[in-house]
């Protein structure tokens with residue numbers, strides 16, 4: 285089943301056309317990596333799929349429904365690029381940051397009840413931070429903070445999780461742990477993952493589909509898991525070693541369970 289269908293999509297800011305006649309689809313449980321040079325429109329494409337922006341022309345369907353009439357936004361999780369620039373000196377605890385996404389459900393001035401606390405704890409358990417719920421967000425590492433933002437996006441049990449450059453500013457160990465977490469969400473919970481990134485090596489290793497946006501606003505797209513290295517070679521001219529065995533060994537060495 286397709287959870288996202290994008291057909292002949294075009295978009296521009298003022299008279300600057302960024303995306304030209306783009307068509308692709310994403311199936312339930314896919315991990316789609318969106319790659320491409322700076323300014324090619326990757327974040328813009330995410331914002332169109334999240335209805336933050338409106339297409340110039342073309343069609344977007346989420347979970348089988350036209351985005352124009354789509355209402356089930358609880359099924360959609362989003363970790364924006366701005367999560368990276370969240371003011372972490374703000375005196376909020378981890379559970380308050382994660383619970384912020386519940387206010388749409390419980391109302392801004394209502395106090396969360398036990399059920400809501402359980403939802404927060406479950407989201408924190410998914411990202412392995414259940415012991416940090418009372419800590420101030422500013423006292424966590426960059427990688428842990430990124431996990432908190434993912435927990436916030438997971439709290440409503442989304443079917444699709446969009447992430448915009450979630451590995452910016454975190455070290456390679458935290459980055460590996462993040463990919464482990466995403467694989468867990470994809471494989472164990474069946475969450476469809478759409479991630480914008482510049483990490484060609486890691487995304488080619490972990491995503492099962494890749495979409496490359498060029499500077500001219502056109503996409504190249506591979507749905508074939510077996511030709512990801514070939515796809516990257518054609519676009520970037522570099523040879524990638526997509527050796528998952530090695531990657532797992534490295535994670536083991538770093539003490540990360542995957």
Ligand SMILES: Nc1ncnc2c1ncn2[C@@H]1O[C@H](COP(=O)(O)OP(=O)(O)OP(=O)(O)O)[C@@H](O)[C@H]1O
Nearest residue numbers: 297298302320321322323324325326327328329480
């Ligand atoms: N609100 C805006 N108004 C006008 N132009 C914009 C706006 N947002 C983005 N752009 C322009 O649209 C183009 C695509 O931007 P976008 O952020 O989608 O690219 P990107 O591929 O995500 O880039 P990066 O890899 O640097 O994050 C860029 O040229 C950018 O300057």
